[in-house]
Amino acid sequence: MILKLPAGPFRAYLFDCDGTIVDSMPLHYVAWKTTLDEWNCPFPESLFYEWGGKPVDEILSTLNTMHGLAMPVAAVAKRKEGRYFELLHQLKTIPEVVEHIDLQYGRIPFAVVSGGRRNSVVQSLTVTHLIDKFETIVGAEDYRNSKPAPDAFLLAAERLGVEPSACLVFEDTDLGIQAATAAGMASVRVPSPMERRAADLRNQ
Numbered sequence: 356m357i358l359k360l361p362a363g364p365f366r367a368y369l370f371d372c373d374g375t376i377v378d379s380m381p382l383h384y385v386a387w388k389t390t391l392d393e394w395n396c397p398f399p400e401s402l403f404y405e406w407g408g409k410p411v412d413e414i415l416s417t418l419n420t421m422h423g424l425a426m427p428v429a430a431v432a433k434r435k436e437g438r439y440f441e442l443l444h445q446l447k448t449i450p451e452v453v454e455h456i457d458l459q460y461g462r463i464p465f466a467v468v469s470g471g472r473r474n475s476v477v478q479s480l481t482v483t484h485l486i487d488k489f490e491t492i493v494g495a496e497d498y499r500n501s502k503p504a505p506d507a508f509l510l511a512a513e514r515l516g517v518e519p520s521a522c523l524v525f526e527d528t529d530l531g532i533q534a535a536t537a538a539g540m541a542s543v544r545v546p547s548p549m550e551r552r553a554a555d556l557r558n559q
Contacts, residue, residue: 365541369512369522373470374547377483386439386441409470411472412429443479447483465489466514466515472496493507508538524541526542
């Protein structure tokens with residue numbers, strides 16, 4: 356996998372976390388499935404990736420509506436996050452993204468802009484020894500309107516003191532790319548695990 360960056364120069368890099376910096380989406384899906392199975396709540400893998408970038412609470416509320424369930428959102432979200440943390444020892448980074456972090460670290464500021472809660476992001480970055488690379492972390496607690504709204508990216512740019520047009524966003528989801536575009540930022544898309552698996556099969 357080669358990431359082709361748009362023409363710069365850029366004065367800041369903004370990274371989604373799950374599926375972008377860390378290859379955590381398969382682990383998150385296991386945590387979701389084992390948690391939702393307790394409620395007999397379907398959550399196909401294709402829908403999980405389609406909803407990439409949505410906050411946990413928003414996913415649960417939408418699933419409740421879709422399936423006529425009454426899952427307690429806060430409690431189920433906490434259980435799902437706990438299951439994810441149990442799997443963290445398996446977490447790996449996405450090398451092609453970390454390569455760009457290493458190339459520009461110390462030259463321009465970095466931020467993480469996630470649909471996940473800050474605690475989850477911090478734990479993922481800590482276990483992969485990347486936490487010290489980032490000037491700020493924008494988590495789901497920090498903004499009202501989730502991706503594809505531009506709020507999270509605009510907040511990150513404001514914290515870094517960089518104009519949105521001078522920021523490059525690394526994202527793995529369509530919602531994230533739409534949010535970056537709405538914020539007036541250039542972006543580069545990181546293929547999802549499903550897309551990488553399909554590419555590997557084609558190349559065999």
